[in-house]
Amino acid sequence: MQLKTGTRLGSSVCNAEVMVISASDGDINLTCGGAPMAAAGSGGEKSAIDPDHQGGVQIGKRYVTADATMELLCVKPGEGSLAIDGTPLALKDAKKLPKTD
């Protein structure tokens, strides 16, 4: 599917939801728990999680591709883990910044 910055997507195997922070153009095969993600809140039966994709996603964490062209923010946690074309996304390191406000 085409991913647009700001869109919210839901897992079809667990309760996980993500928001697209940045995305490359074109058709992207984004999965959670091994199954394709769809627009958040689109409902439907949850399918079974693929045991190879069950590392889980944590709320507030950001997930990126190795080349950093795609970045997602987890807005609802779940048991499935994220992948594009079967390659798992990596957890992005949090930067330690001083409090400014």
Next chain:
Amino acid sequence: MNLMMILEMANSAFADRIAFTNSEDGSSITYQELFDQSGSAALAAQGTTSDHFAIRDVNSLAMPIGIFASSWAGLPFVPLNYRLTEAEIEALLTRITPTYLVTHDDHEEVYTNREGITPVTRGAFLENFDAQSKPEDAWSMEPEDVAVLLFTSGTTGEPKAAILRQKHLVSYLLGSVEFASAEEHEAALVCVPPYHIAGIMAVLSSVYSGRRVVQLPQFSAEAWLELAKSEKITTAFVVPTMLSKIIEALDGQSTADLPDLGSLSYGGGKMPLPVLERAMALFPDTEFTNAYGLTETSSTISVLGPEEHRTAAASEDKYARRRLVSVGVPMPGIEIEIRDDDNNVLPIDTAGEIFVRGEQVSGEYRGIGKVSSEDGWFPTRDRGYTDSEGYLFLDGRADDVIVRGGENLSPGEIEDVLLQHKAVADVAIVGIPDEQWGEAVAMAVVLKPGTSASEDELRSWVKDRLRSSRVPQVIHYKDELPYNPTGKLLRRVIREELIA
């Protein structure tokens, strides 16, 4: 993207934590209540013909509810400067009608039966709350939606309406705040008003990190110190004039005795070095952070962190020590360039106009449009320079530069020299019209109590340290200089007085 997503996340992670406390009346609200009340308020605003969600009031619980409710309802949030005159507020209101308007309870009568305005007092806004009622539709996730319309302070002319879209504010939060990073005991003391970008960001950053906010609606140094102690405040933001007053209030004491205050950040104006040094001595357990940003850049774009404060303060090298008065280095994702009048990028240690680029940078005004370039560079109209390590130094506003006989003079350079004179407490250098030179250097100066310095003495002081072109032609002695309540020096007012 939508600010409501930030609140939804906070609510799912720590629903029962206290989110905001208003120190004026002691009222508090949890994240769950903030979420529910925002839904209820969004529905109320959607039920009117309004296309803005304005607030004319000091800080209260209505402020965070207003920010999130407006994002939920898809209306720009417009916090008005309640310190303006009635006529000035009227002028701003005509630019945002039809609007929903939350007002201080004292203004109940002012807006009844006014076309284009749906008024609600703060009291009614907070009371008319039904936990079951909220919009049927979820909020929009469109990144281009306008989240906040913020009128600039207008120190140089008519206020401009800066547009901050959802994508700018959310980018800033994702880039600078780690979700749920605050521990449960952490509390931020917020004394900047709702119409200041720092007041808005304090709400958003605190919600995203899960840090409780204690609001101090009317700042006084005594109240600030008392509240910091009683609420065990761990972090706070002040503008320079506030820090000066806090230091004055601690006169005679060796420490502020606020062991819980882990971090104190400041920004929004030039911090005099003596004030900072005194503050660092009075708050020995506190880490200091200088944040520089503009309304148009969704607040902070560069930061001098605690470590940099310590390193600079401890340095023997003059060049490195000077960094204590810098605004630090750019935030992640922010690029900064210093350019001359012909748009050429300048080398280090050379002052020019500060340009900035990044996802949080809007650089767009209603009715004026985008002032940033095609490739995203926003001219801040602030002057500054960077040093060999990339530290950014501010050098006043580009519009304040004095052009005398074809030579560009920086008021800040002359002011810094004068502030080193033992009798000078505060000083402002401005340009006034001059037949011979185009502009002449004029000065308003405040002397420390019990001291004196003649005009000749001050002129020689400048002449001995800078070039003769920098020597003030006109000197006025004043009891104090005019500042706006958020600490900006009102050069326009000083200039008018010096011309008269």
